[in-house]
Amino acid sequence: MKLRSGSILVIIGILAIACVGFFMFTMFTTVSSPTTMKLFMTKDSAKDSADQYSGVKTKLTLILLKADKVFGYYGDSLKGGRSVPLDETDKLIADGWQLFSKDSLIVLIKPSEEASYKATVDILDKMSIHKIEKFSMTDLNKQEREFLKTAE
Numbered sequence: 001m002k003l004r005s006g007s008i009l010v011i012i013g014i015l016a017i018a019c020v021g022f023f024m025f026t027m028f029t030t031v032s033s034p035t036t037m038k039l040f041m042t043k044d045s046a047k048d049s050a051d052q053y054s055g056v057k058t059k060l061t062l063i064l065l066k067a068d069k070v071f072g073y074y075g076d077s078l079k080g081g082r083s084v085p086l087d088e089t090d091k092l093i094a095d096g097w098q099l100f101s102k103d104s105l106i107v108l109i110k111p112s113e114e115a116s117y118k119a120t121v122d123i124l125d126k127m128s129i130h131k132i133e134k135f136s137m138t139d140l141n142k143q144e145r146e147f148l149k150t151a152e
Contacts, residue, residue, distance in 0.1 A: 053108060053136065058100040060092060060107050062123060063144060066114035070123070071148070074099055078147050086119055093130055107135040112148065 053059055054076075063071040065083070072092040073081025084092065096105045107127065111120050120137075127135045140148070 053106060056106055058104040058106060060096040060105060061144075062089060062092065062107060062109050063140065063148070064109070064111040064115035064119050064123060065148075066112070066116075068116065068119050070119075078143065086122055089123065089126060090130070093126070093132070105132065105134065107132055109135060109137045110140050110144065111137070112140060 057075045059075060061073050061081075064086075065071055068086040069083055070086055070089050070092070071081055071083045072089065073079075074096060093105075093107070096107075109120075109123055109127075124137075126132075
Protein backbone atom coordinates (compact mmCIF):
# COMPACT_ATOMS: atom_id res chain seq x y z
CA MET A 1 0.00 0.00 0.00
CA LYS A 2 1.46 3.25 -1.11
CA LEU A 3 0.63 6.54 0.55
CA ARG A 4 0.38 9.60 -1.53
CA SER A 5 1.98 12.81 -0.43
CA GLY A 6 -1.47 14.38 0.01
CA SER A 7 -2.61 11.68 2.43
CA ILE A 8 0.62 12.02 4.45
CA LEU A 9 -0.07 15.74 4.81
CA VAL A 10 -3.61 14.99 5.99
CA ILE A 11 -2.29 12.56 8.64
CA ILE A 12 0.34 15.08 9.79
CA GLY A 13 -2.34 17.79 9.93
CA ILE A 14 -4.64 15.62 12.07
CA LEU A 15 -1.77 14.78 14.42
CA ALA A 16 -0.79 18.46 14.65
CA ILE A 17 -4.35 19.48 15.51
CA ALA A 18 -4.57 16.71 18.11
CA CYS A 19 -1.25 17.77 19.70
CA VAL A 20 -2.17 21.45 19.75
CA GLY A 21 -5.55 20.62 21.27
CA PHE A 22 -3.95 18.43 23.92
CA PHE A 23 -1.38 21.06 24.91
CA MET A 24 -3.99 23.83 24.99
CA PHE A 25 -6.22 21.69 27.20
CA THR A 26 -3.40 20.91 29.65
CA MET A 27 -2.10 24.47 29.63
CA PHE A 28 -5.43 26.20 30.33
CA THR A 29 -6.88 23.73 32.81
CA THR A 30 -5.06 23.85 36.11
CA VAL A 31 -5.89 22.13 39.31
CA SER A 32 -6.41 24.75 41.98
CA SER A 33 -5.07 23.94 45.39
CA PRO A 34 -7.10 25.12 48.38
CA THR A 35 -5.61 27.60 50.79
CA THR A 36 -5.38 26.36 54.34
CA MET A 37 -4.92 27.81 57.78
CA LYS A 38 -2.86 26.14 60.47
CA LEU A 39 -4.90 25.09 63.48
CA PHE A 40 -2.94 24.50 66.64
CA MET A 41 -4.69 22.20 69.07
CA THR A 42 -3.58 21.90 72.66
CA LYS A 43 -2.79 18.58 74.21
CA ASP A 44 -5.52 16.98 76.28
CA SER A 45 -5.06 17.77 79.93
CA ALA A 46 -6.47 16.23 83.04
CA LYS A 47 -8.52 19.37 83.68
CA ASP A 48 -11.41 20.41 81.48
CA SER A 49 -10.39 23.35 79.28
CA ALA A 50 -13.49 25.29 80.37
CA ASP A 51 -12.24 25.26 83.98
CA GLN A 52 -8.74 26.26 82.91
CA TYR A 53 -9.64 29.96 82.54
CA SER A 54 -12.39 30.24 85.16
CA GLY A 55 -10.47 32.63 87.41
CA VAL A 56 -8.78 34.65 84.67
CA LYS A 57 -9.98 38.28 84.58
CA THR A 58 -8.33 39.23 81.25
CA LYS A 59 -10.52 37.08 79.06
CA LEU A 60 -13.07 37.75 76.38
CA THR A 61 -15.67 35.04 75.94
CA LEU A 62 -17.39 34.84 72.56
CA ILE A 63 -20.52 32.68 72.47
CA LEU A 64 -21.55 31.89 68.90
CA LEU A 65 -25.32 31.99 68.51
CA LYS A 66 -27.75 31.28 65.68
CA ALA A 67 -28.15 33.66 62.73
CA ASP A 68 -24.45 34.65 62.87
CA LYS A 69 -24.82 36.51 66.16
CA VAL A 70 -22.14 36.56 68.85
CA PHE A 71 -22.61 37.24 72.55
CA GLY A 72 -19.42 38.58 74.08
CA TYR A 73 -18.47 39.39 77.65
CA TYR A 74 -15.27 40.24 79.53
CA GLY A 75 -13.97 38.43 82.60
CA ASP A 76 -16.69 36.53 84.45
CA SER A 77 -19.36 39.23 84.05
CA LEU A 78 -21.90 37.34 81.96
CA LYS A 79 -24.65 39.93 82.57
CA GLY A 80 -22.39 42.75 81.38
CA GLY A 81 -22.04 41.23 77.92
CA ARG A 82 -23.62 42.26 74.64
CA SER A 83 -24.84 40.58 71.48
CA VAL A 84 -23.39 41.73 68.15
CA PRO A 85 -23.41 40.47 64.56
CA LEU A 86 -20.48 38.25 63.65
CA ASP A 87 -18.83 40.94 61.51
CA GLU A 88 -18.72 43.33 64.51
CA THR A 89 -16.63 41.05 66.74
CA ASP A 90 -13.60 43.12 65.76
CA LYS A 91 -15.00 45.85 68.03
CA LEU A 92 -15.26 43.39 70.95
CA ILE A 93 -11.64 42.38 70.43
CA ALA A 94 -10.48 46.02 70.21
CA ASP A 95 -12.37 46.85 73.41
CA GLY A 96 -10.71 43.87 75.08
CA TRP A 97 -7.31 45.21 74.10
CA GLN A 98 -8.21 48.57 75.66
CA LEU A 99 -9.51 46.99 78.88
CA PHE A 100 -6.54 44.69 79.29
CA SER A 101 -3.57 44.55 76.95
CA LYS A 102 -2.93 42.81 73.67
CA ASP A 103 -0.52 40.39 75.34
CA SER A 104 -2.76 39.49 78.28
CA LEU A 105 -6.08 39.07 76.42
CA ILE A 106 -7.34 35.49 76.27
CA VAL A 107 -10.28 34.72 73.98
CA LEU A 108 -12.62 31.83 74.72
CA ILE A 109 -14.74 30.72 71.77
CA LYS A 110 -17.88 28.82 72.73
CA PRO A 111 -20.15 27.72 69.88
CA SER A 112 -23.72 27.04 70.93
CA GLU A 113 -25.72 24.20 69.41
CA GLU A 114 -27.41 26.63 67.02
CA ALA A 115 -24.13 28.15 65.77
CA SER A 116 -23.23 27.48 62.16
CA TYR A 117 -20.02 25.87 61.00
CA LYS A 118 -19.32 28.97 58.89
CA ALA A 119 -19.52 31.22 61.97
CA THR A 120 -17.07 28.96 63.80
CA VAL A 121 -14.59 29.08 60.94
CA ASP A 122 -15.05 32.86 60.58
CA ILE A 123 -14.28 33.46 64.25
CA LEU A 124 -11.17 31.26 64.01
CA ASP A 125 -10.11 33.33 60.99
CA LYS A 126 -10.48 36.47 63.09
CA MET A 127 -8.10 35.00 65.67
CA SER A 128 -5.54 34.59 62.91
CA ILE A 129 -6.20 38.02 61.37
CA HIS A 130 -5.82 39.82 64.71
CA LYS A 131 -2.82 37.64 65.64
CA ILE A 132 -4.41 36.47 68.88
CA GLU A 133 -2.19 33.71 70.20
CA LYS A 134 -4.11 32.90 73.37
CA PHE A 135 -7.49 31.50 72.44
CA SER A 136 -9.38 28.34 73.22
CA MET A 137 -12.51 26.69 71.91
CA THR A 138 -14.61 25.13 74.66
CA ASP A 139 -18.18 24.11 75.40
CA LEU A 140 -20.71 26.31 77.14
CA ASN A 141 -20.80 25.91 80.90
CA LYS A 142 -23.99 25.43 82.88
CA GLN A 143 -24.28 29.11 83.85
CA GLU A 144 -23.98 30.25 80.22
CA ARG A 145 -26.55 27.71 79.00
CA GLU A 146 -29.05 28.89 81.62
CA PHE A 147 -28.37 32.56 80.81
CA LEU A 148 -28.97 31.97 77.09
CA LYS A 149 -32.23 30.13 77.79
CA THR A 150 -33.54 33.03 79.87
CA ALA A 151 -32.31 35.61 77.34
CA GLU A 152 -34.34 34.06 74.52
